[in-house]
Amino acid sequence: MRAPDERRPNMNGRNMREVFQQELAEVQERLVAIAESVHEAITLAQQAFSTSDVALAERVIEGDQHIDAQADELDELAIDVIARQGPVARDLRILVSSLRISASLERMGDLARHIATLARYRFPDAVVPEPLISTFERMGELDIEIARLNVELLKTENLEYHEKISELDIELDELHKSVFDSVLAEEWNEPANATVDVTLASRYHERFADHAVTIGKKIQYLSTGDWAPAEEEA
Amino acid sequence: MRAPDERRPNMNGRNMREVFQQELAEVQERLVAIAESVHEAITLAQQAFSTSDVALAERVIEGDQHIDAQADELDELAIDVIARQGPVARDLRILVSSLRISASLERMGDLARHIATLARYRFPDAVVPEPLISTFERMGELDIEIARLNVELLKTENLEYHEKISELDIELDELHKSVFDSVLAEEWNEPANATVDVTLASRYHERFADHAVTIGKKIQYLSTGDWAPAEEEA
Structure with missing residues (x-):
């Protein structure tokens, strides 16, 4: 077993810890890059959705492959770092968390694509x-x-962003419920296809935000030193 | 770097490889146990769904916490094995895959719960x-x-099961599409709440099967030696 802060020179004379820190920074940068792609995807998807812009929708649908590829590459890098560095304790948890965060980001990309597909x-x-x-304008915003x-x-990794995301998620959940209230009200005289579409669209918007909340929880565990997914995510 | 088949005595005199193999077997057994819980959950959820049995629905909803806890415990075990054994190459990929499979199983449990909640x-x-x-009877089956x-x-880990699952998933996808065809047909005279419910229920059933296909793909990568999520999952 290796202590996480053990210092050994590698072949280039740099110590292992320095190399490892650099690799962790690379993992983090790639997560940020995927999150930026997701931000762009949902921005364009929402625009396509609210303006019925079919060319823009196509762009989001095709662009999702790029997000998937980014997530796969990040996963490969994280697994490679685990294999080469044999991290333990918090270092290992950071890398495992990065795999989970990339899965959430990939799923957010899917949901942006679903919105564009509608x-x-x-x-x-x-x-x-x-x-x-x-x-729906507000849900998109x-x-x-x-x-x-x-x-x-x-x-x-500033947890104030997580708090803000969680607040906005509450507003989104309320809007999601209000969509059902509207659809189930007596005044709703739209055809069944509109009912189907708004049901799915509302669910996609709500799930998108859920994944961001999940990502925030992962970051929270890491920064507080807690790692209690059973209690938090049950 | 350690070779995956390196043999070193541990404190109890057993070699590391043997201990590791036993731990991998434990990880696999726990995955099977979670999959069994998911099988029970979807069986009961479907019964509650088709017979409007609210007590049974409650049981599924409460039982989902158990599946979440099982998945979290499996994750803890897998991370612990990675930390202690520092596996590389295929051994590491097996453990990372087990984390992903547990996430899929946990999500299948959620979907069974959603069906019960409806x-x-x-x-x-x-x-x-x-x-x-x-x-819907057929989708549930x-x-x-x-x-x-x-x-x-x-x-x-017999891939014939994956092939069979993939075949059934195709039938399920067709049923999912047929639900929309029914809802959008002129003969559909059901109230909006029925339209909302069948839209969500159909989506939950379809997603449930998708996760099983995803699990099969992970097993397939491991057994064929391929690890190409970018191509397969794009």
Whole structure:
């Protein structure tokens, strides 16, 4: 067993700890890069969704492959670092967390793609009928802001971003519930396809934010030294 | 760097490789145990869903915490084994895959819970209106069978189970599409709440199967020696 702060010269004379810190920094930078791609994807998806812009929707749908590739490359790097450095304790948890965070980011990319797919599918019509336009505008704004804060969180590991994301997530959950209230109200006279679309769209928006909250919890565990997913995520 | 098959005596005189193999077997057994819990959860959820049995639905909803706890314990074990044994190459990939498989299983548990929650929410009414009853019966059967095959797959690592799961997943995807066709047809005269419920229920059933396919792909990578998530999962 190796202590995490053990110092051994490697072949280039640099100590292992320095190399390891540099590799951890590289992992973090790549997570930030994926989060930036996700922020761009949700921004464009929301624009495609609210303006029925089918070309933009296509761009988001195709662009999701890039996010998937970024996530896979990050995973390969993290696994490679684990194999070469044999980290233990907190160092190992940082790397395992980075695998989980990349999975959440990849899933956020999928959800942006799903939102874009709804826009493309319904084109040239709008996905959202008139009574719910402002609700979905706000949901989109919230997801975009959450994606932006998520980039900052991964960049700085400042937990204030996680708190802010969690607050916005609460607002998003309330909007998600309000969509169902609208759809189930007597005044709802939209055709079934509109009901299907807003049900799915609302769920995608809500899930997108959930993943950002999950990422924040991972960062929180690491920075507080706690690692209690059983209690927190049950 | 340690070679994966390096043999060193540990304090008890047993060689590291033997201990490691035993720990890998323990990881695998726990994955099987979680898959069994998921199989039970989807079986009960489907029964609660099709018979509007609210007590059964409650049982599934509460039971999901147990699946979450099982998944967290498995993750802790896998991380502990990585920290103590410092595995490389295929050994490390097996352990990282087990973390990913546990995440998929945990998510399958969530989806079973979501299906049960729909049953509870709509009680004493049935979730599914008459024209779609047989479709959802079949979707439920498929998910239950997929969950059963998933247990066998994790037990035996026999890829024939993965092939069978993938076949059933295709049938499930077709049923999922057919639900939308039904809802969007002119004959559909159900209230909006039924449209919302069947949209969500159909999505949950479809996603449940997707996760089993994902698990099969992880096992496939390991057994074929390929590890190419970028190509396969894009």
